[in-house]
Amino acid sequence: xxxxxxxxxxxxxxxxxxxxxxxxxxxxxxxxxxxxxxxxxxxxxxxxxxxxxxxxxxxxxxxxxxxxxxxxxxxxxxxxxxxxxxxxxxxxxxxxxxxxxxxxxxxxxxxxxxxxxxxxxxxxxxxxxxxxxxxxxxxxxxxxxxxxxxxxxxxxxxxxxxxxxxxxxxxxxxxxxxxxxxxxxxxxxxxxxxxxxxxxxxxxxxxxxxxxxxxxxxxxxxxxxxxxxxxxxxxxxxxxxxxxxxxxxxxxxxxxxxxxxxxxxxxxxxxxxxxxxxxxxxxxxxxxxxxxxxx
Amino acid sequence: xxxxxxxxxxxxxxxxxxxxxxxxxxxxxxxxxxxxxxxxxxxxxxxxxxxxxxxxxxxxxxxxxxxxxxxxxxxxxxxxxxxxxxxxxxxxxxxxxxxxxxxxxxxxxxxxxxxxxxxxxxxxxxxxxxxxxxxxxxxxxxxxxxxxxxxxxxxxxxxxxxxxxxxxxxxxxxxxxxxxxxxxxxxxxxxxxxxxxxxxxxxxxxxxxxxxxxxxxxxxxxxxxxxxxxxxxxxxxxxxxxxxxxxxxxxxxxxxxxxxxxxxxxxxxxxxxxxxxxxxxxxxxxxxxxxxxxxxxxxxxxxxxxxxxxxxxxxxxxxxxxxx
Numbered sequence: 001x002x003x004x005x006x007x008x009x010x011x012x013x014x015x016x017x018x019x020x021x022x023x024x025x026x027x028x029x030x031x032x033x034x035x036x037x038x039x040x041x042x043x044x045x046x047x048x049x050x051x052x053x054x055x056x057x058x059x060x061x062x063x064x065x066x067x068x069x070x071x072x073x074x075x076x077x078x079x080x081x082x083x084x085x086x087x088x089x090x091x092x093x094x095x096x097x098x099x100x101x102x103x104x105x106x107x108x109x110x111x112x113x114x115x116x117x118x119x120x121x122x123x124x125x126x127x128x129x130x131x132x133x134x135x136x137x138x139x140x141x142x143x144x145x146x147x148x149x150x151x152x153x154x155x156x157x158x159x160x161x162x163x164x165x166x167x168x169x170x171x172x173x174x175x176x177x178x179x180x181x182x183x184x185x186x187x188x189x190x191x192x193x194x195x196x197x198x199x200x201x202x203x204x205x206x207x208x209x210x211x212x213x214x215x216x217x218x219x220x221x222x223x224x225x226x227x228x229x230x231x232x233x234x235x236x237x238x239x240x241x242x243x244x245x246x247x248x249x250x251x252x253x254x255x256x257x258x259x260x261x262x263x264x265x266x267x268x269x270x271x272x273x274x275x276x277x278x279x280x281x282x283x284x285x286x287x288x289x290x291x292x293x294x295x
Numbered sequence: 296x297x298x299x300x301x302x303x304x305x306x307x308x309x310x311x312x313x314x315x316x317x318x319x320x321x322x323x324x325x326x327x328x329x330x331x332x333x334x335x336x337x338x339x340x341x342x343x344x345x346x347x348x349x350x351x352x353x354x355x356x357x358x359x360x361x362x363x364x365x366x367x368x369x370x371x372x373x374x375x376x377x378x379x380x381x382x383x384x385x386x387x388x389x390x391x392x393x394x395x396x397x398x399x400x401x402x403x404x405x406x407x408x409x410x411x412x413x414x415x416x417x418x419x420x421x422x423x424x425x426x427x428x429x430x431x432x433x434x435x436x437x438x439x440x441x442x443x444x445x446x447x448x449x450x451x452x453x454x455x456x457x458x459x460x461x462x463x464x465x466x467x468x469x470x471x472x473x474x475x476x477x478x479x480x481x482x483x484x485x486x487x488x489x490x491x492x493x494x495x496x497x498x499x500x501x502x503x504x505x506x507x508x509x510x511x512x513x514x515x516x517x518x519x520x521x522x523x524x525x526x527x528x529x530x531x532x533x534x535x536x537x538x539x540x541x542x543x544x545x546x547x548x549x550x551x552x553x554x555x556x557x558x559x560x561x562x563x564x565x566x567x568x569x570x571x572x573x574x575x576x577x578x579x580x581x582x583x584x585x586x587x588x589x590x591x592x593x594x595x596x597x598x599x600x601x602x603x604x605x606x607x608x609x610x611x612x613x614x615x616x617x618x619x
Contacts, residue, residue, distance in 0.1 A: 014616050051405050070404065077407035087398030089303065105405035140402075147407065 004029040004049060004064060004183040011058035014043050017047040020207045023059065027200060027212075029150075029187065032177060034198035035187040036274050042207045043187040044084060046130055046156050050185070052080045063151060077106055078143030078159055084155040086137045091127030094139060095207055098146070105147045113146035120172075121170055134165030138172065145176060152177075154186040158193060191274045203274055205281035215270065225250040227263035240276035251276035296408055300420035307386045307421075310356045311428040318435050326439045329364040333442040336360060372440060372451035375550030376500075379460075379467030380492040382425065386547020388484035390421060391573065395479040402554055414573055418472070426461055433460035447544045454500075458551040462558035467492055469565040476569045492504065493565045494525075498558060510540040 003026045011021035020042040027033050037043050046266050048054040050061055052070015063069050063078065070076065088097060094117055117124060119215070120138050122131065123249040128139060137157060158166040158267045174197050177184050196210060201218060211218070222239070229248045237253040251268065259265045268276075301308075333339070341353040366452070394400040404410050436455040444452045454460060470491050474484035506526040513519055514537060522541040585609055 038444050048401075053401055053404055070410070073407050073412075076405060076409070079405065081401065081405035082460070083398055083401035083405075085398060087402050089399055089402070091306075092302065096302060100302070104296060104408045105557065106407050143402075271560050 002029050002064075003027060004031075005185065006057060006062050006065075007050075009059035010046075010049060010056055010061060012042075012049060012054060012059040018057075018207050020049070020204075021058070023052075023209050025202065025209060025212055027183075027202070029064070029183050030035040030181055031183060031196045032174075033183070033185045033200040033202060034191065034194040035185060035202045035204060036191045036194070037187075037189065038149075038278060039189055041189075041204045043189075043204055044155055047081075047153055047185070047187060051079050051153055052076070069135040073106070077147060078150045080147050080149035080152040082137075082140045082152075082154045082157060085160055086157070087138035088128050088136060088140050088143070090127070092128055093124070094122055094126050094128055094131075095124040097139065097143060098124075100144050101146055104224050104254075104270050107148045109146045109148050112148075116145065116172075132165075134161050134169065137165070137169055141169070141173065149182065151183045151185065153235065154184070156187055156189070159188070159190075166193060173197075174175075184189050191271050195270045201270070201274070203277045208270060208281070210277045210281050211274075218273060219268060219270065220230035221253050221255050222268045223252055223254055223259070223271065224247040224268050225252055225254075225259050225263045227260070231289050240279050296412060296416040297420060300417045303417075304386070304390070304424075308424055310385065311424070315432060315435075318432060321455035322435055325364070325367055329368075329439075332360060335355045338442070345386060348584065353553055357479065361443070365525065368440050368443045368451070370512060371436075372455070375436070376450075376454055376463075376496070378465040380489060380496075381467075382464050383469075383492060384485035384489040386421065387468035388475050389481045390468075390472050390475055390490055391416065391569070392475030392479055392481045392484045395475075398479055405482060410574055413565065414570065422468065425464060429461035429464040430457055446523060447547045448542060448550075450500075453547070453551070456547075456551055458548075458555040459558070462555040462562070466558045466562045466565075469569075471496070473565045473569040476572045495561065499554065501513055503557070504550065504554060505542065507544065507550050508546060510542050511520055512538055512540050513516030514538040516536075521593040524618075604605075 005025060005027040007023050007025045010023040010025075012019045013021075023046065035043050045054065049056050050060075050063070050067065050069060052075070060067060061069055063075070066075055066078075066257040068075065069079065088098070092100065098110065098113050099115070101113065102110055111154065114124070117139065120135065122135050122139065122140075128136060131139065137160070141154075141157070144154075154173075158169055161169060170193070173184070173186075176182075186198075188193070199215050201211065201213060201215050202209060226247055226249055229243055229246055239253060241250075242249040250263075251272065254265075323380070336356050338357060341350070341357055374487075394403060403413055406413075433455055434457050437452070437457060440455060446452070454463075471484060471488045471554045474487040474491065475481070478484050478487060505523075510525055511522070513522075518537050519541050522543040524539045524541045526540055
């Protein structure tokens with residue numbers, strides 16, 4: 001699979017603070033990529049750098065082999081972007097918003113846009129400011145999809161939606177992705193809601209990429225080890241240790257290897273995996289695993 | 296993109312149209328009646344001798360005419376100088392600040408149109424419409440005020456001529472635009488427009504305007520009445536008419552041109568700063584507002600940063616723009 005997004009030593013500094021640094025990513029085309037991390041981890045910064053809404057302080061971005069995403073109209077036309085809280089012009093009618101899309105985007109697909117709006121049961125004459133949050137998100141998504149982008153980037157697309165609207169939004173999104181085969185990168189601070197939809201994972205915390213890879217492969221490489229609480233093993237591949245009264249749970253990157261005697265291994269869930277890396281980022285322990293992880 | 300800019304600012308344009316229509320109504324009613332009376336009474340000749348001579352019949356006619364008609368135009372002339380400021384608050388301040396406030400800059404900048412074209416079209420459409428509307432408005436006002444004003448250099452005539460008035464309006468809008476870029480909140484930008492406009496306008500109107508050229512000096516009232524005395528006339532008893540420094544009426548258009556050039560110069564400067572901020576690093580600061588931890592008031596500490604950060608970001612973005 002070729003890469004849709006490549007970043008090299010990408011960094012963004014706000015005065016003296018780095019919001020994101022040393023970000024090296026290679027994300028495959030055609031995948032649904034989840035960007036996960038706590039609030040303030042640098043997710044929005046990364047996404048804005050990818051679409052050229054911000055200029056990097058260090059490093060570079062290229063989309064489909066083309067550098068400088070925000071630099072030219074052709075590059076912009078390749079990417080559909082829905083920002084956090086799905087901003088749209090609230091005084092516009094839905095039809096006028098589609099007119100905007102049509103007049104600003106060379107590859108605009110009016111049929112697609114109108115069909116989607118119709119399927120959602122949103123009247124074209126309605127002012128977008130009067131729509132519910134879920135409907136606004138859907139309109140913003142329709143606007144991004146009707147550009148016929150190769151890459152769709154969504155920043156916290158479901159954060160402001162109620163559970164029902166969330167489910168609907170993701171369903172609509174996934175149906176389209178399957179139909180069109182486009183690359184999707186979406187961020188969230190809640191991995192559980194993305195678990196069903198994503199096949200690639202990027203974990204960001206504290207302005208750094210903590211983990212990136214294919215979901216299946218990552219789940220295959222990691223195990224939860226359970227064993228006696230005393231005399232913890234320490235070695236490469238240890239991600240996080242959770243000590244209970246008598247037992248310790250260890251998330252480790254050991255693949256299919258046999259655990260130490262006296263320890264039991266079980267497969268890991270996606271949420272558990274993400275949490276382990278986020279905790280590790282919060283209290284980093286000086287163990288060799290850091291070297292291991294940076295491969 | 297032109298359609299988008301037009302649609303986005305349709306409300307403002309509608310407001311301008313209503314204002315023009317209102318002026319039209321005033322001109323057709325009050326204005327036409329006043330001009331009729333002015334011609335009927337033959338006051339044009341009268342006015343010329345009004346200051347210098349003492350033709351009692353003429354003075355009475357002028358006084359009567361002014362009592363009948365001058366009140367309304369004079370009232371308008373006293374508050375119209377604030378209209379450019381209001382234009383800045385209502386048209387200029389929201390122009391970009393609303394995009395930043397509502398986050399729609401992210402929508403606009405990720406369509407298939409470069410940021411440069413987006414900004415150029417937006418500014419072009421709005422400033423174009425404002426320019427046309429204000430020229431028409433000024434032409435109407437000039438016609439309306441003409442009979443009431445004895446002196447060409449009176450504020451009512453000078454401020455609302457077709458050159459200076461539109462220039463003040465453009466300046467007001469430009470102040471609002473730049474304030475919107477700097478503060479990113481519509482209300483703050485509109486509020487900031489007020490003191491900035493006054494701080495620019497008052498020194499120009501009252502400090503610079505009388506000094507665009509070296510004034511002439513005369514002690515002949517007939518000569519001075521065809522000009523603008525730039526110092527107080529104090530006629531002492533006895534020794535005739537004092538010597539007075541004045542600007543002659545035939546310098547009117549020259550002074551208009553000079554003041555317009557000054558105003559447009561400032562306007563272009565403000566817009567250039569706004570342009571650089573938006574294209575060079577506008578997004579950077581918008582991103583910062585977003586990245587800020589919740590609970591802290593956005594914008595509270597960003598103003599000083601504006602003065603400090605541009606230089607670091609500029610070389611890269613400048614290079615980026617040159618390439619496309």
